[in-house]
Amino acid sequence: MRTYTVQRVPSVSGRVRTGATLLSCLASVLAAGLLLALLGLHPAALGLQVLHQSLANRYGLEDLALLAAPLAMCGLSVSLMLRVGLWNIGADGQFFVGAAGAAWIGLYGPSWSTLPMLALMGAASMTAGAAWIAVPALARLILGTSEIITTLLLNFVARLGIDWLVTGPWRDRASSVTAQSPRLPVAIPKLPRDWHLGGMHWGLAVVLALACVLALAFRFTRWGYELRICGANRNAASYAGMAVNRRLLEAMLLAGAVAGLGGMLELAGTVHRLQSGLSNGYGYVGIIVAVLAASSPLGVVVTGVLMALVLNAGTVLQTQGVPSSAAVALVGLILLSAAVGERLANYRLQRIPPAPRPGQAA
């Protein structure tokens, strides 16, 4: 008789990890197809429709990029903290607060020309995002309070603060049904038309540049190296003479600033008004984006696009007659499988050789 045991593998090659993620995504897509068939729809036709409408139409790529940008910014924020072994569950709140900081400058700040104005708004959003995470960061470093809880709870505070701003002091008098701020007078310029990215704005370039800078910093600077060691083993890092607390603080503040900048890009590039719907859970999806990318900055860009594709599929499915609850469930299923597959890649099935029978000649 054959016996098997499950073994944890200490380190997995990138190829195995990617393979596992792809395989589990495929499995979940098949399961989703089965569900759609049970709903009386044609899964293959729907799948083609999703791919066609997500990639091959005049809006598809633009929509994909517009959705991927905030997801990638939140993913970069989460991955920065994962580098030092901390969880940023609060990217959503930092995203909102960053957008509010940018909106404040845009609505009530100086009336400069576009570029200096955008720079000032970017600076305001990064300051606001960093300030928003400063309390959890200091609580973590001084008191040892779990940053998972504090960053998460501050999301609700941020969201309610935005609600108050847009229903109160910053409410647009002209709109009628929902609460939102007036339209910002400045906007991030669009990419040139002949690049065939439709209405995508230069914020996309900022996202890509930031991902590259972070990737280079992680790979080639002493700072990046120290972050990694602090994340792997704080005692060892401390023993090696690194300023561990300082590095942790830097990573956390920077994470807040990146998420805040994400909020500014979404505000000034895509939505143009501060409103409660500015982030549709982007900060939370950013966690999945960062985990799937194994906190690699360039990987975050790829998984951000993949995640945008999946979320976009939910929209396409609804226009094809799939109920919204089923579309949300399908998206959730795919995300869950991807995350589980990524973890499972760390394990392997090992055959245990049968024990020699007593009395059997050796």
Place this chain on the structure above:
Amino acid sequence: MTIVTPLVGPGPNAGPTRRGLLAAASATTALALLPRRASAAAPLGPVAEAEAVIAFGHIGPISDGGWTATHHHGMLAAKRAFPKAKFLEVESIPVSADATRTFRQFVENGANLVFVTSEYGDLLSSVADDAADVGFLECNGHRTSDNQGWYYIQHWRVSYIIGVAAARMSKSGKLGFVGSFPVPAVYSCANAFLLGARSIRPDATAQVILINSWFDPQAASQAANALIQNGIDMIYTNLDDASCLQVAAKAGIKCATWNTDMRASGPEAYVTSLLLDWDRFYVAQIAARLSGSWSGGGRTILPVGGGVDRDAWGASVPAETAALADAVRRRILGGWNPIQGEIKDADGKVRVAKGAAMDEMACYGWNWPVEGVSGLRSA
């Protein structure tokens, strides 16, 4: 006791024939209250019914039993009237960049006419500006263009009728209103409600609580409870669900609701509801789009009896009260504008002079509370 069957209102048996709908539709068009802009846009070209794609985008779930359910009802009526056309429907579209993506999908799917059943503002108009051959209609919207218009209902006049009944249903004269955001849809509703009540009982007051959502049963219940603790014995709400009515029934007070007939949730507390009926409007707009006579720039406010009305009175409404309110309703159906001066705002300033009336656009953009309304500020 007279229970008058409402002229309109979604119900399980409301299955109008196509001919009836089209006849009614032309009547509705004639009743559209507001002129198009001076520079009328050129109509979009005709579309064969078999090739037509009509899209509906909703703010809430079609199963909400309220606002979105009434629009879904309208879509079903349109589907029956144009069985060969293809209909797309997406519910629960958040007011975020996701909305833009959804509207673009409509365009990409070949939609000829898109109904968006709540205001999305820029999130919609950015798509409309990029798709000149597609018609867009935004409920409670504000923007018009060559291929975009808006539509709404004259709900303030029905709220006035409900206010008349409320003045009699309340013992204390202290009325309550549970609303969503400090936006004109809420100001006009609460204001007209109190103006109606004060026409019967000049000392009536209305306390307003806003819950920052159109659908949040828990917050709505809390707000209703808070009003009851303040001694209020008649609540009016324009939220999507029936939780205020349930709280009112439990507390033994009266309540009027919005959107649909909700009496089953609290028959003894139910006064009436402001019923919405989009069926004829939707059929008329689609018919115009198919025939090639639809153009942007339309600004439609559906009148009382042609898209909005009160529900049949609740079992606890005395015949005399019903008759009093229905007399006002008949005057309104005859063309009388009940929103007449002199009207002071909550700070005591005269906003509408004696002898003047507030026109429909002024009511549509109402952003100050009338005297006697508390809980809303002048914007």
